[in-house]
Amino acid sequence: MSVSMTLDAADPGVLELLSDPVAMRTWEFVRSANATKTISELVSVTGLEAAELHRQADALLAMNLLRAIRARKPRREVGYRATCDQIVVAFDEHDEEIVSRLFAVGEAVNRDFAAVVERHADPEFHSKAGFRFQMCGTYRLSNEELAELRRRVLAVVSFLNMPRNSGKGGGDRDEVDPGCNQAIQIALEPLVGGLLPTPTITTSPRSKLKLWDGSTADSAGLPALTAREREVSLALADGLSRAQVADRLRVSVHTVSTLARRAYKKLGVTSQAELTARLTGHDREVPGDDQDVE
Structure with a gap:
């Protein structure tokens, strides 16, 4: 082949x-x-x-x-x-x-x-078996932010475009049921005119409101980071070294280390591996989902 x-x-x-x-x-x-x-x-x-x-x-x-x-x-x-x-x-x-x-x-x-x-669509979906994500909105992105978004989206597209085999060597996929289990759609449309950005609005059950405390958490349910701390954290979670992050942000490695130390403390992690797990959501509940459902 x-x-x-x-x-x-x-x-x-x-x-x-x-x-x-x-x-x-x-x-x-x-x-x-x-x-x-x-x-x-x-x-x-x-x-x-x-x-x-x-x-x-x-x-x-x-x-x-x-x-x-x-x-x-x-x-x-x-x-x-x-x-x-x-x-x-x-x-x-x-x-x-x-x-x-x-x-x-x-x-x-x-x-x-x-x-x-x-x-x-799966009416019995529950986050214990995966996750559901949908997001749409209009944004004002700088050229630098748009370039970073493009890099991240292309990384996702590259991952999704990898050939996947359902037979021998196909990982944990069930050979009895070859049907797909996820529907993924990525879209971005350039806009012109005087349209203003939409706000970020989160819906949550009352029992989960503490996850969205504006003083301690951002829209992803994580402790609030400054813009620079977030940039450094996301770059490190992508696998970049501190020197590479410093070169990208045009700051010193010392500054990157300081920002990383602050972010680590806020996020409650001690290593780059823990940081990656924290930011990708592999170590936390999905806000708004009832974790008590069997």
């Missing part, structure tokens, strides 16, 4: 295939399994009719995203394997028609995302 397969958006059938989320989910299942899958096996996993899966397989074969494996004992059917881990779509940014069609594909994918999230 190759690392990636490059498709040309102008080639016949490429954008049509990308606009078919069901077919693309079938391909991702075959890819993540890292094994040969037959139509019968796909029927049992997807619940789709065999005729529909044959149609999908033919379209994916035409794009060289799958290859057919001839039947051999004990398998009596033709099987299919993915040819790559990632799909790259190339396009001419000066071709207005192609760009317009790509936007249409994106809109179709967004509609499908909203539909599947609504259809598959």
Whole structure:
């Protein structure tokens, strides 16, 4: 299996295939399994009719995203394997028609995302088994803050884009249930005009109000840090050395050490590992969630 397969958006059938989320989910299942899958096996996993899966397989074969494996004992059917881990779509940014069609594909994918999230939302979700996060707002960010946001978002995107395998070596994922368990959406839209920023508003049960005491905690439920202490803490939690943080903030290493010491004291941590766990929320309750529910 190759690392990636490059498709040309102008080639016949490429954008049509990308606009078919069901077919693309079938391909991702075959890819993540890292094994040969037959139509019968796909029927049992997807619940789709065999005729529909044959149609999908033919379209994916035409794009060289799958290859057919001839039947051999004990398998009596033709099987299919993915040819790559990632799909790259190339396009001419000066071709207005192609760009317009790509936007249409994106809109179709967004509609499908909203539909599947609504259809598959977990009504029994509880933070003991994970976390739920949603945030939206309008902000005034400086160029430096925007650059830092972009760096952090790209790090998240890079993590999410890593190929994940559901078969052997797939970590703790349940091989019996290959279904996805998280829906993630990241969006940022540049704005113009005289729109003022929205305030940060937190909702909380009365029993959890102490977590949001404005004198001691910020909007993440953590002890309040100064702007510089926060910058240093986040950078250290990202794995940067104190020298690297000093270079980024254009201050001395001594200043970084002083700010880190203050932040450590406020956060109640003694090491960079504890700091990372504290800031990523791995060591604390989710504010607003009832931890007593079984």
